[in-house]
Amino acid sequence: MFRLQGSRTLAVDLAGDAVKAKNGSMVAYDGRVTFKKMTGGGDGLRGMVTRRLTGEQMSVMEVTGQGTCYFADRASEINLVPLHGDKLYVEASNLLCTDAGLRTGTTFTGLRGGASGNGLFTTTVEGTGQVAIMSDGPAVALRVSAQYPLFVDPGAYIAHQGNLQQHLQSGVNFRTLIGEGSGESFQIRFEGEGVVYVQPSERNTLGGDV
């Protein structure tokens, strides 16, 4: 089972079951645990080809055994997300660890991906179980509902789950062109029902300076 040991280390208690984790993210373990690199992101042959083609590459290992295994990656903050049959969309670089029973895949994100500097494709995690995602600073989970659409800076977006539509919205006008842009010209608008995770930090994005 997943639990946090401090906010930057994930402890997973294994009892003969398996988890999928980012390759090389193990920092310590006790008990009998084995690590096996999964070729092509662990999505099978078709998934492997898709990942190659889409550039959403992920190197994953399968961790099995009895005992406790600790994961961490460059002191990033770790957030646990429980999934109950719904789908989580997360960047491959922000995904640390998933229950082995969850299906991972890739999906097209459209323009949003281009604006957040993450490429046009993203990773999906589907099923029932737990996922650990990483962020620069602890993530804030924000609920989106029909009456409350949410606007997110592309650089701060890390993941979302649920049934959400996303639109890239631009506030570029003539002021942007004469150098008086607001610095917040591109936003992703989320509508529908679900939860969006944002980090308290911004990646450098294509639209970040305008």
Place this chain on the structure above:
Amino acid sequence: MSTPVVFDPMTLPSDDNVDAYTFCVELKGSQWFLQKGKMIAYYGRIDFNGIGHGRFERLLRTSFHSPLHANDWVVAEGSGKMLLADRAFDVNSYDLDDGNLTIRSGNLLAYQPSLALKQSIVPGFLTLIGTGKFVAASNGPVVFMEPPLRVDPQALVGWADCPSPCHHYDHGYMTGVLGGLRSMTGLGGTSGEEHQFEFVGAGTVLLQSTEILMAEQPTGAVPGQAGVPGGGSQPGATPRMPGQLGDLQRRFGL
């Protein structure tokens, strides 16, 4: 199993911290100044406009006095709740009640237009005057200290209520031929703490708990006038560090 707390517009705090790294501002048809690119998400209808916007002329005149770095600021206007954060640094809000506070330019994130922002005489610092709330970031939690004290230059975030900031050198280390050589070459051991800022008088000094500076925001050039610090018209434009080689003559009394 710990489940993340999911916030919605009802449960988000109003003008308070969501966690140590994220601050939530509630706008009710009001305005806030914020540094470009520090908004991470918002609910509701909020417009972001560069400060050169004509409609803000009056607002600028009353609460924005650093015309030369206007490019780095935007005005958020509308109603809703917005989240501010800065590179995963700690953020905190401070209330000024008819007071004044001087802060390192890179640390200031946002402020209410009821405050007036001015360039400080001290280069690289900004002064806020008036009544209202502002949000500042720091590398690690902020510590409040009372003068008289001496602080490390890298740990200084700002100061309130006018204590008098000045430089302080440990002269035992810095003077004499040996001292000069030592501070130039580092041979013979410098502790790295020979230079501090000294504060005396009534007030509060804000320190961050690391010595890693946050990137500075340019505060804009000051008018090139005689008598204006940093104005660039003083003779001997480069200030002399004690222990500098050029001081040898003076050392030997020539």
